[in-house]
Amino acid sequence: MRKLFLMFTLVLLIAGAVIPGMVLAQGDDGEEERVQPWVCPEGFEGQTLSVYNWSTYIAEDTIPNFEELCGVTVEYDIYESNESMLARIREGNPGYDIVVPSDYTIAIMAEEGLLEELNLDLIPNFVHIGEQFVGAPYDPENQYSVPYQWGTVGIGYNVTEVGGEITTWQEMLDYEGPVAWLEDPRAMLAVGLVLLGYDPNTDNPDEIDEAMEFMIDHSENVVAIAADDGQVLLERGDVNMTVEYSGDIFQIMDECECEDFAYIIPAEGSTVWTDNLAIPVDAPNPELAHAFIDYVLHPVVGADISNYTAYGSPNATAIELGLIDEEYLEDPAIYPDEETSERLFYITENAETEQYFLDAWDEIVIFAGIGE
Amino acid sequence: MSGKIPTIWTFRKDVIVKRNRSPNLGGCFLALPATFWLTLFFLAPLVIVILASFWERGLRGEVVHNWTMENYQYVDERYRPILDRSLGIAFQTTLYALVLGFPLAYFITTRQRQWARQLSLFLVILPFWTNFLIRTYAWQVLLGTNGVINHYFQALGLIDEPLEILYTQKAVLIGMVYGFLPFMVLPIYASLERFDFKMVEAAKDLGANEFSAFVRIIFPLTLPGVIAGCILVFVPSVGAFVTPDLLGGVEGLMIGNLINNAFRRRNMPRGSATSIVLMGIVAIGLFLYLFVVERSSSGTSSQSPDDEENETALQKLAKNPIAAGSAFAGTTVSTPLMLWDDVSGEIIRHLNIPDSVRRWRDTTVQLTGKVIMLLAPIVNYVFLWIPIVVLVTFSFNDSRSTGVWRGFSTRWYTRITDSVARNKDDFSTELMLETLQNSMIVSISATIIAAILGTMIAMSIVRGRFPGKNLLAGLLYLPVAIPEIAQAFSLYIFFNLAFDYLRESSVAMAIVDTINYVFGTSYDWGFGYSTIIISHVAFNISFVAIVVRARLVDMNPRYEEAARDLGANEWATFWRVTFPILFPAIMAGALLAFTLSLDDFVITLMTTGIGTTTLTVYVYGLLKQTVTPEINAISTLMILASTFLVGLSLLLQGRSASRV
Known part of the structure; x- marks a missing residue:
């Protein structure tokens, strides 16, 4: 794991040196391509998505924008600990499409068959996730979860x-x-x-x-x-x-x-620690849940959330493009340097x-x- | 007429015996709805807790159905010191709540005008309609090292070093007495309210001084209320966990915290075993207490006018814990007081002390009483409202903090008003308002249902005569004793089992389909408002019933007999005679139920459905982020709104009263 962090830091350093050059070389096209506004896939109008998350662990406009872009309604409910959420899903999902468990909770839920497998083809924005957050030890293949905040x-x-x-x-x-x-x-x-x-x-x-x-x-x-x-x-x-x-x-x-x-x-x-987006078993609307996950992984949306919560963003593109507030980005306590990362x-x-x-x-x- | 009155008194015993012998099936019927509710939504889940306490925890926190005593052994080996501490804290909480609460209840009852009485009553309960977490944070602000109290005490030169209160048992005690004070005041009020103060005058006319009148008349006659209050404070405080969690620090840890941790860490068997031990201690405590009552009451027959002398303590406990408890408290508390009254009276008489000294003594007693009656309401109301002052102050804080003042701002209110006016889409504010609406739907419905069912079962237990009544009376006390989190988990498992069964059952599905067809709804068996309300009613019935029952025990059945003799039927008798007399107690019970329901977070979290999150659950979820003054602002608005409503109703009452 230490290796992973070392690699991540190296990637960051290299990216920090190379990407601005790339963007410059490519001109405006390249950047535009990477931060094109998110488009909702067709056919979700009038549907409902039920999100089970920690209170306001999300930017103010994340949900309203999603509702507008997809023409859907979002029900947003709240829990205060992984254990409460786990206990509820364990006895049968009462109807949630999205849950946000922490790392070890993903492992438990996956083992007990409480999570739907993700179809990463429906989540093209997964490419933006920083390398060290892909295939974390609690979900090595990202079969069940994608990172949300860390x-x-x-x-x-x-x-x-x-x-x-x-x-x-x-x-x-x-x-x-x-x-x-x-x-x-x-x-x-x-x-x-x-x-x-x-x-x-x-x-x-x-x-x-x-x-x-x-x-x-x-x-x-x-x-x-x-x-x-x-x-x-x-x-x-x-x-x-x-x-x-x-x-x-x-x-x-x-x-x-x-x-x-x-x-x-x-x-x-x-x-x-990492909190992750996942789809609980028997979710009523897994297709819309995939769309929502893709939406949250969009660099602009992801950056908005991290700028609001002051937690780390796993979205490498958002970091590279400087969408994250500079004061957070430069703080080694949020985005630790190489030496510190090695000891995490x-x-x-x-x-x-x-x-x-x-x-x-x-x-x-x-x-x-x-x-x- | 003149011949009739002595007949009633002379044959009083026969009348009672006659009534007792014929089974009153109407009374049985009254108990049915609440019994059904408690059996289904309290006893059945309780069985799950009992079973789980003898099962094993699986590797991943699932319950494995292998019988074991290990959970109890663990509790015995490790949790003893914390159990002792919890009992100690609960005992002290009850004592202090009684010392503070009795004079306050007395003060409320002795207000001459109805509006003054109701106002002073609402001033006790209003602070509790704000969010519990925010109120406890206010205590942290008051008691902290750099807190308000230390600040002013130091500024006034009362102390040199800051007092260390927060994160000690003292803070837990303060927080718990604060939190449970209404549970003491309301039952005593409900009991005192019926008290005929002419008896005091009569006693005084016969030469009793204020002290004698209190010791011999007022206190003994309000004991049912006092006992009900003590039970309502002691039993839930043994298992309390939020207050010790937020105020106690490492020194004030209580057994409720360990139970909560066990459940949260996916160890249901251990959590269940600890809950059962806790409930067991409370039950044994009640039993022992009645055993002593039986022995002591046979010695002092004047305190137990009960005719049935051959009953065992257990029968007595089941039949009427309040009356038996009164007898015991009567002997233990009143006897020394009365003895002192006797002795001092004798001394004065024998020493042939001149009347002037006697008058001086009476004046001193009277003066002391007056000072207590003057100070008690002030102390109580300041105690109850100081955290609210802090809470309201911080609603104007120009910072996201609910504990450090960083300048004045109305921005939290602006967010709420903007959101209400739909000027702006503030997601978190919208969400908060939605959860507030859910809270109101849940609390109001649960309170109304619990008030009706609780009153019915109380009447049935006091008035009815039917087999199994004793068992029923015992059942009523259990929901108060079970730790919330144990009830939450067991209810959750129970509901899931029930839904699985109902979805399979064709009859149940047909009923739902019919309802959906008739009302155009799309209900399916699942979690939602209904499950939260059902669960809240399950823990609220007992609180209403205990308060109403304490008053019914005091009530003279001859009012109703007179009404019936005058030709009123059962229905008219109830609405015209019984209900008006019971109303203050029903009101007191309903106020407690509403408060409990509004504050509940553990049970709601486990029984909520999609889109039915309540405000309290929302606020606890905020711990992951920061609990902002927006919660203080909405709490302040809630207090203002309820004050307005209370004021309005008092005004209307005043008007209609002056017209009549």
Whole structure:
């Protein structure tokens, strides 16, 4: 996987050097060809598409534009965790055409036959997806999913309060002030495993236990284990450091217009995650769902979404053409450099050991901050 | 006439016995709809939870049908300290809610004018019609290290160092007392409202001071309400999870959080086992409590006017937990108070203390009472409304943050008004308004149905005489005790099984086809408004029934007997006599039900269909992004709208009252 990231970065670098030249050489035609407005395939007028996504995890005009372009109605429903969505689809799809599961959830759903196979011929815009996001370990052939947004797990912190730069997980564990952790068992146990020099996707129960003890021993400064709102705690000053998903921290950095907050991907390495578009089994309108996926993968549409959510876009063309806001594009915490990319890892789903991880997390939740 | 009155009193016992002996099948009929509802949508799903608790978790989180005790062993080994902590917090929550809530209920009841009474009642419930997540964020803003309270206390020089409240058990306690206060106030209000204050005057005429009157008359006679309130606060707070999640940090973790985590992490067997242990503890608690009641009530016969002395504690529990509970609370709480009253009275008499000292004592007591009655409403209303002030303030925040002030702006309101006027297509605002509409449809329907069914079953249990009634009374308490998430998952599995069955059944399909043909609809068995409403009614029936029942127990059946003697039929008796007397309790129960339904997120998430997402589900989904002040703005508008409606209805009532 590290290789993949290395390759991606190389591709980016080369693309960065070559493509502007290409565009220049080709003149206006080339660029126009690549960003031609999306055209809805014929014959969907009057139909309905049901999307099951996280709340407003989409640009303001993405859905209204799609409704207009295709002459369709979109029902948009909301879930708050992969688990809730999975639980519902597992008992029989109530009628959704599109779901947006994270990486490991794709693996689970594919294994259980909860996803329709995609027909990539109906998704020509798939070519825009950056190479390192094609064939990710949770769906090696992109049989079931295409990437939607991606990001990392890292440390958001208050530069002023902490009084200096933070670069590692170890610094966070040793910090004396109030800290919040993230309610994400695998990403948090990965911190312990990486610091102990183990594989974050280990299948050795002893190593998982050791990581658990290690995390509990280093939890004295933890005041809260936040659901997905660590950035709120950080912004208000209830904690000075929080483990969070990348995009959330950028939202408060944008808001405060100050230099107080920073987000880093710790030097020891961290989790990378991808949310993906997929079609659940028994979707009422899979054809329209394919059209919708193609629409979202269009560079302009995809860039709009990432500019709104402040998460990373997997759309290489959108990046190459500079459709993504420059401030995001230049931020190494959203689009990490080569060195950092090498230390990022996906969490892989291993049914055999999952319960070990979850039980270890139970123990951490009970004893964190209070000791045994 | 003059001959009749003594007859009634003399033969009172016989009249009651006579009524008791003949089975009242009308009463049985009244209980049917609610029983049917609870059996189908509460008990059947509960069976799924019980079964799952003895099954294994499969490798991918599916339930494997192999019998095992492992889930219970795990709970026993690992969750004990957290269980203890949860019981402790729930106990304290109940105690503080009672201490705060009783004087408030008393204050509301003693307002002379009807509009003042209703206004003070609505002021208790209105804060709860705003989004729960936003309200709890407001508490974070108030209690935080740099929070409002620390800020002002430091500015006033009261403290040097910021108080550490947020992310401790103190914060959980504050949040829970806040969240459950109406559950204490409304049943006590419903009970006090019937209280005849002439009895206090009579007691005073006979020489009782304020303290004696309270200890010997008011408190014992409102005990059914107090007990109902304590049950409604204690039982759900043991399994609470959102408040400890948002305010408790690592120190305030409760058993509800562990149950929630288990279900979310696809471990239904463990989540179910923990839920069953929790429900078991609550049930055993109720039983033990009644066992003690039986023993203590046989000692102090004055507290238990119950004729049937040979019943076991279990029979008593099933038959009338409220009355039995009253007897127990009566002996444990009132006895020391009365003893003190007696002793102090005796001392004064024996020491031959001059009247001036006696008067001084009475004045002191009276004064203390007055001060409490003056302070209690102020403290309570400030407590209830402070988070709302924070919430409203942040609706004008010129930032996406609901916790840090960055300048004044009305832009969140502009977005909403623009969207309503269709000037602009703001996708997220449109979506929010749609979900608000869904919330209203769901909450109003669920409240109306639950109010009707809850009242009916309460009447049937108190008045009816039919076999199985005791069991039914016990059934009513269970939905309050089951953790929401366990109910959510089991309902979801249950609905899916039911739909599979119904789609196969030709009779069911024929019914649906007929309905669709007649109404031109295109309904199919599946998730939607109907499943959410059904589920909300299932947990709301109990809340309405418990409140209404507490009042019915107090109600003198002779009003109805008199109406019947005067020639009214059952129907007229109910509408002209029973209903007006019960109305405050039904209203109180309905208000609780509406609040619960509006705030529910766990059960709704699992039972919603396409396009029926509610506002609360929408707001929780926002956690992935940021919860913006737009939610505060819509909450503020909701409060304004309900205040307007309440004001209007009070105005109309005032007018019609002055005309009559």
